[in-house]
Amino acid sequence: MKILIAPDKFKGALNAHEVAENIAKGLRDVLPDTKIDIVPMADGGEGTAEVICGAQACTWLQCKAHDPLGREIGARYAWIEDAKLAVMEMSEAAGMRRLTQSERDPLQANTFGIGEMILDAANRGANEIIIGLGGSATNDGGFGMARALGFRFLAHEHELRGAVTELAGLERIQKPKDLILPKIIAAVDVKNPLLGKNGATRVFGPQKGVTKDQIDKLERALTRLADVVAEEFGFDYRDKAGAGAAGGLGFGLMSFCGAKIRPGFDVVAEAVGLEAKIKDADVVITGEGSLDRQTLEGKTPAGVARLARQLGKRVFAIVGRASTDREVREIFDGVSENTRPGMSREENMKRAAELLRENARGLAYDL
Template structure:
């Protein structure tokens, strides 16, 4: 029997691979002849780098870069040397938690550190990039990132504009003469699960600016700057990228990747499932385990475990869901491809105890052993 396991992390407790390996141990405890394939799983957001690095034989690295308010921050990223792939989460260099509440102002915050991460990886020989762009503190349309890569954004006097959203309205021309040449060899896949355009009432400033510290006045200024910059880029590139779905993601970083780096914006889950080659493992499988910390209506609306389930159903495979907690609405997951689901919490305990890494692993092993015992009974009859 071949079983494929693709677990998202149980946040604050087990990582994706720790959860998957615990399920593998459970299955082999019951039937040592089973083939169990464990794949990392994430949705392109927090934890994606760690999951892919652990599951695909990569290495984690740390780089000191310019943070969103120009103080140095330690940014963590992953490298997969065999495929020359870098895995980056922009929030490591320009994330909202890195900015104290009293300093949050997207007129000022910059994505420069994101560009420093990319430049470092390119110079290290990486040519393929998977970039998560959630959790940003910025609304600079990616000009900070692009400046770090050699792009120059000039005002009417021919001087470089200030970083941050405040610089956008002053850009009248773009100089690409000093851009890192190797960028032409690079492929960028951007994990993006929002469809906002760059500007307008549904754009980056109006929808996401307030949570980054923007007052109504700042929102208006940012939106005008984004519109002005979009016009300059359209004239420079001969194409309007501003209304593409996802252009407004991460304060316009989605726009920067598509317009300047030929990036593609895709569902984070889709990217992860493709990169881990999950479908290849499913083609001749007999059973699938997936899950996350909590199964609820948000899971059913398309989170990572449902991505796994839908892919499994392409091959008519039974899918079992495993979670720490189960909401009443979790039954919606049955409609979306998870045939049955179970909680690993097997006794009354505090949340702290339930999330303890050692305890969670023990609970995972005990629960899945019994699930597989039942499967084994029917299989051997």
């Protein structure tokens, strides 16, 4: 029997490789002679560059950039020389991890550092850039990124460079004259549009610190940005699936960089050769920290399960915790949870490795 282990990270506890290794250890305790293949996965969220880099011959490059509040940082991204391919994550420059809890300020936080990373890769001769859109601290629609690329945002001939809410007064956008960018793929794990009840601000803003009284201000600002882009450039991506990813950075990448939005799972699956690995396996095991309705919206376990089903393979999930949602659970042949009765979320995360091994041993007896 051949078993393929293809999980995502357990956010805040273990990266995807650590998750896979602990599942493998548990399986080997019971099935020592079974052939086990490991392929850490991601879906456009944090960890995407690391997973793709781990599957291909790559080096890590560092460039000067700015964090969401404008402080100078060193930002790294993966470089695959043979393909002249850069793989980066927006969270490296503009992620929540760059800020303390008290520093979260979605009116001031911006994506300027993403533009700097894109320019660095372009100046190195990149043929293609993949950008994972996850873990953002921003809600600026790509306003900061575009400014780093040379776009100027004007109101009464005054250039807007401050808070996102300044965009409510935007009158026109001036394009840079000599900007040449490679093909850019925005890898997303959500399908939200830019605006409205399912848009970037209302759905994801609160977790970044957006207060109730700021929601309408940010919505007006991003609406005006989309209106002026449509007027000046002749296209309108506000309703495109994924436009609302990373605080509207999906919209910004399409509008200012000509980027193509793709499901992050598909991008990663291609890069790591997942389909061929599943074909070669008898059983597939996937997982992530939380299995719920969001899983069905393009997250790794759902993508792995879909592909395994298409290829006629049994597929199981080992997760931190899972909802009782029947539709979510039915895409797997079985679901094992690390959560135990009376266990706190903190303890679940702290003991993640141990519990993964325990669940893998239990699953091994049933295979």
